[in-house]
Amino acid sequence: METKLIAKKIGGSIGIIIPKNVVKLERIAVNDILKIKIEKTGDLSFLWGKLKNVRKTTDKIMAEMDEWENE
Numbered sequence: 007m008e009t010k011l012i013a014k015k016i017g018g019s020i021g022i023i024i025p026k027n028v029v030k031l032e033r034i035a036v037n038d039i040l041k042i043k044i045e046k047t048g049d050l051s052f053l054w055g056k057l058k059n060v061r062k063t064t065d066k067i068m069a070e071m072d073e074w075e076n077e
Contacts, residue, residue, distance in 0.1 A: 007032055010047070 011022040024034065034040065 007028060009025065009028050011024070013020045013022055015021075028034070
């Protein structure tokens with residue numbers, strides 16, 4: 007099962023809390039051994055408002071990408 011979680015500070019560590027519906031669905035109990043794949047999702051919020059002066063159209067950008075691929 008795949009779900010998104012938020013890392014939170016717990017003492018000197020960072021922990022995650024598994025949502026109740028996932029615990030129920032997967033029948034997770036205390037002391038169960040779990041295998042977890044950790045993958046940080048991209049956060050592009052720092053770009054918000056930074057690209058307002060970009061004047062190229064999408065078609066122009068796509069054409070340039072095609073040129074770069076063909077080189």
